[in-house]
Amino acid sequence: MDWVELAGVLPESVVDGPGLRFVIFTQGCPHRCKGCHNRHTWEPGGGKMYAADELFEQIRANPLLKGITLSGGEPFSQSAPLAGLARRVRDKGMDVICYSGYTWEYLTGHLNGRGNFQELLGVTDYLVDGPFVEELRNFKLPFRGSSNQRIIDVKQSLEQGVIVPAAWGR
Template sequence: MNESNIPDHKEPELRIAGLVQESIVDGPGLRLVVFAQGCPHRCRGCHNPHTHSYEGGITVSIDAITNAIIQNPLLDGVTLSGGEPFLQAEGFAELAARVKAMGLHVMTYTGYIYETIVAGLNRHDGWRSLLDNTDVLVDGPFVLKQRSLSLRYRGSSNQRLIDVKQSGRAGQAICIF
């Protein structure tokens, strides 16, 4: 076989705004948090406005993130935040699948609502896999007028914490609390 016939193998990558190695506020237990770079929602009052640009952030391999997770045996899970993880659904789905294979919990934040994601599962590459590998989905845009500091794991009262597995079985969003 000639060298020109060998396909280029590119390690899967994500464009991220950053990582938090240990967080206790972005989901249950001790978590590694991955902030996606790029967001179409651009919510007024967003906690992470630096994640909005599609050109910002850094490109990092999924292997590098996986290795960071492996290096911390105290982690209970990984949170995929944003920006918007569903814009890079295939890469985040792969990362989420690796996290699940390690026996860890996956929580995904999105500015889309659950029903929009379910309706788009067959139209958007990676959406089904990312949703299937998510335990808890925090859905909906941040709404400044509905902001509350007393809400667990979310910024505004319109956002829901959805049990993805139960919701799939029920055919509708099942909120955790």
């Protein structure tokens, strides 16, 4: 059984991506962005361990969910167990959004050399990339906090070899 350390979950949200979403807040973040609204998620070991199977059962129990959102902390710090969960969610016809302080360029540049980035990125439908930059904060942007962050259609971007913005994030 896969385990993941979380700061918590939000069973229903409409502010963490389009549609009704189950939000998973991971524990542990190396980015420590100035102005972060999830500072309590920074320290590894400060959360609670959750079984991926139990999370999946909670997700599956709500037929109104469009998908899940992996937030943080930094989801790519726990990419292996989250990739397994995300794969199961997608197999049920739901989508996966992942927020990361890493940029697309960093993640795709380290696909073969660091922690299962490839596995999690491969089961992510949409990536909100880049650190939160307080000086670039913009409350008018859909589903992100600062103007440097992009909402990327992962499948299209991997297929085309260039960043393809998600239609709903423009």
